[in-house]
Amino acid sequence: YSNLQTVFKFLHVFTGRVKAANGLGIYVVEDGMHDQQTITxxxxxxxxxxxxxxxxxxxxxxxxxxxxxxxxxxxxEIEGNHLKLKECK
Structure with missing residues (x-):
């Protein structure tokens, strides 16, 4: 576990490197694990x-x-290699 400032600095450098390489970065943040200020x-x-x-x-x-x-x-809904989308109720 790291504080927000440390994580932000790391991700700032890391996302910059991903963009410089014309890459795609995917980051996962689980809902409910962090407060709204951290997410923002x-x-x-x-x-x-x-x-x-x-x-x-x-x-x-x-x-x-x-x-x-x-x-x-x-x-x-994912069926094999197909992704089906419909309006969520």
Missing amino acids: TLQQLFDGMIEIRASGEHHCVRVVGLTPKPTPWFEY
């Missing part, structure tokens, strides 16, 4: 987010930060 601070380092949530027996996904407004929530 770390979000500054990223171009966008893919949020995933459970809605009853369904799993939903949306994209935030890559478009002017977040996308709607979509229910997703």
